[in-house]
Amino acid sequence: MKTIRYAFWAIVALCLILVGLGNTAMVTVRAMPEAISNLLNISPDVQLPLFVVIFIGVAAGLMIGFLWEWVREHRIRSDARAKTREAEALKREVADLRASKAQENGDDILALIDAR
Known part of the structure; x- marks a missing residue:
């Protein structure tokens, strides 16, 4: 499985290098x-190689997508945290009930078996 992963990332790196070498012309980004x-007498222009503009665009798109998914999954994460807290509370309650049942019966052997 690691070999497939390394091969995939090697192909991605090769593609990025080829895109970078093929798009070295300078462009003006306004x-x-x-x-x-x-009208405002402001001219924020930057001269960059085209591959840098492409990579910045891809990176910005990925970051916006990651942020969108993180915000969208907020409800799912909060539900999971609530369910985890509920499960922990139920585990504590079961342990307390087992301990109280063992004390009522007064049988140490049954208390040890129930503790497992």
Whole structure:
């Protein structure tokens, strides 16, 4: 299984390297359209290689997707925590009931068997 995982990541790395080598041309990235930047006299332009723009776009998309899923699964995580707390409380209650039952019967052997 590790071999398949390493092969997959090797193929992904090779693809990223090929995309990087194939897109080395410099491009201008603008934060706002020219009409608005001329109106406000602000021109936030950056010169970057195209592969950097592509990788930043992919990384931003992944982070937005991870955040979206984390927010969406909040209810599931909180339900799981509540169920875990409930299960722990029930385990403590069963242990207390077993201990009280053993004390009522006064039989040490049965108390040891029930403790398991």
